[in-house]
Amino acid sequence: MVTSRALAYLESKKNLWGSACGLLGLGLTVAGVAGAYWPVVVAGLYGAGALVAPPERTPPPPFERxxxxxxxxxxxxxxxxxxxxxxxxxxxxxxxxxxxxxxxxxxxxxxxxxxxxxxxxxxxxxxxxxxxxxxxxxxxxxxxxxxxxxxxxxxxxxxxxxxxxxxxxxxxxxxxxxxxxxxxxxxxxxxxxxxxxxxxx
Incomplete structure (x- = not known):
């Protein structure tokens, strides 16, 4: 049950958007912009990406055609x-x-x-x-x-x-x-x- 939820989250839009923003934070770190606070920057950008991600679409029930x-x-x-x-x-x-x-x-x-x-x-x-x-x-x-x-x-x-x-x-x-x-x-x-x-x- 826990494993299936974890896998579902890994595939979710929130995680994908958060990961993309987190990678942006790593890029800023490599460029020397984040400095010593790079973990906070990466985590913050990940959280921001997860927040702005579009909501998951729940498919409608399969009614009879x-x-x-x-x-x-x-x-x-x-x-x-x-x-x-x-x-x-x-x-x-x-x-x-x-x-x-x-x-x-x-x-x-x-x-x-x-x-x-x-x-x-x-x-x-x-x-x-x-x-x-x-x-x-x-x-x-x-x-x-x-x-x-x-x-x-x-x-x-x-x-x-x-x-x-x-x-x-x-x-x-x-x-x-x-x-x-x-x-x-x-x-x-x-x-x-x-x-x-x-x-x-």
């Missing part, structure tokens, strides 16, 4: 599909949910759509939240509420709530897709403007 995040969400979508396949849903909700999951799968396609998605952290977060939290919660609460409704019928049906929830998620997915499409359209327009400007110059 966007592509790695999408790989994880893609795997979670596969597990979500398996889960949904085991649950009995009303036909209308089942169809709507199938379409929604197909949209998620298209956005997560390993090709260029995923590259566009990976460039938008908010979109990645929204999609991950939908796959990992929103859709499973919709299906699970429907299942639970349906059981209680059989015991105490009346009130708004769980099927209606499920359809409303899936409609909201579908609208959210449409907005997400439209935003990504708009981003690509702006990129195309920017490139067109660049080429036209280059052609005029």
């Amino acid at each position: 966007p592509s790695e995040q999408l790989d994880a969400v893609r795997e979670d979508l596969g597990r979500l599909r398996e889960y949904v396949a085991e649950v009995e849903l009303p036909p209308a909700a089942e169809g709507k949910l199938s379409e929604l999951l197909d949209v998620y799968a298209a956005l997560l396609d390993p090709g260029w759509p995923a590259q566009v998605l990976a460039a938008e952290p908010d979109a990645v977060h929204a999609l991950a939240r939908a796959v990992r939290l929103d859709v499973p919660e919709c299906v699970d609460t429907y299942n639970r509420t349906r059981w209680w409704t059989r015991l105490t019928p009346g009130g708004e049906s769980p099927e209606r709530h499920l359809e409303r929830q899936l409609s909201v998620l579908s609208e959210e997915a449409e907005r997400l897709t439209a935003d990504l499409q708009d981003r690509e359209a702006r990129r195309q327009q920017t490139h067109t403007a660049y080429l036209e400007e280059r052609g005029r110059s």
Whole structure:
């Protein structure tokens, strides 16, 4: 432990800057400037160099790259599909949910759509939240509420709530897709403007 700290200090910027300034002090000593006080001069210059050395840069933690995040969400979508396949849903909700999951799968396609998605952290977060939290919660609460409704019928049906929830998620997915499409359209327009400007110059 002590040895590793000592080695770390030897390689640190403080020691390197201090050593450089200390060598300057030795040079002054050889030139006859420091005189009898040369140890104080060398030590003082070393200390001054260590003080003015730039601070050590602590590297940021190695967070997941966007592509790695999408790989994880893609795997979670596969597990979500398996889960949904085991649950009995009303036909209308089942169809709507199938379409929604197909949209998620298209956005997560390993090709260029995923590259566009990976460039938008908010979109990645929204999609991950939908796959990992929103859709499973919709299906699970429907299942639970349906059981209680059989015991105490009346009130708004769980099927209606499920359809409303899936409609909201579908609208959210449409907005997400439209935003990504708009981003690509702006990129195309920017490139067109660049080429036209280059052609005029």
